[in-house]
Amino acid sequence: MKETKTKKLVLSAVLLALATVLSLFKVYQLPLGGSITLLSMLPVCLLSIRYGVKWGLTCSFFYGVIQIALSFGELMSWGMTAGIGLAMVLRFISHFISGTIFFAVFCPDGWNVVLYSICYNGSYMLPEMAFTMLGAFALFRAPQTRSFVIGAQS
Template sequence: MKNTKTKMLCEAAIFIAMAEILSLIKLYEFPNGGSVTLEMLPIVLFAARYGCGWGAGAGLVYGAITYLIGNKFSIDWTTIICDYFLAFVALGFGAGLLSRRKWSVYYGTLIGGVLRFLVHYLIGVFVWGVYMPDEFFGMTMTSPWFYSLLYNGSYMLPSIILCVVVFALLYKPLKKYFTSADLLAA
């Protein structure tokens, strides 16, 4: 039992570090935060292997580290708590809901990604909406609900799709890790 927890904590540390490294490789970054990256990949994989409780914990640690050492953008404590801590807890929790199944990484990416999007979306409406520009993507902005949907959806949807594609490309060679077969055999 002790050996299993030690292995899991070491794996969590490695996956959190990998997520932090992947967050630095940005395909596109918006001026007020949010970028298209693969940072969700390791958190989703960890949660798909160990479940929603451990996934939420890994998400919390990743969110804290990202905010503390990253070059991130926030305006007050609510944006720090929601955009970093709560968003990645939601990612890890959602990604672990259907853990240790054949398609866990895909379901986890979709469920966790949508939950993370919802956190960003709601904080975008209630806090960032005050800073809504008059025009975004060539459209006149009159509603913080629509603005937050456009803003957060324009980086979260590509990030979710990118993670699913990478998991699909790596599924065959890493299947035993994606389905947790290596853990179940031990």
């Protein structure tokens, strides 16, 4: 017997709800986000097995949206680190542009100027970004940092 679209949607909703409930049972929580849960991905995988990859990816997307909604408060503290990340990316872009325009004369013979600027600026900006982000994650976990930041905004 052929399944109706309604049955497919209802089964998907029930399995996404089950996956969400299972995600609340954390076996291990990592300090910077992410966790090992009690089989929370199994219902989502079952949907993909039953209805195919396209439907499975669609359900996975909605599962991700549900997870974001559930951890919204936790994600708000990521706003500060996201801002730092954005600042670092914008700094890289400005260095890249100046590298291709003003520092092109230093490009070794045989190199593409754009590739050279990406490689040169990326060689120090990527580690700088990684260290800054790790430092921000560690710093923003401390309650003293929250009071310092909130006090500056008052």
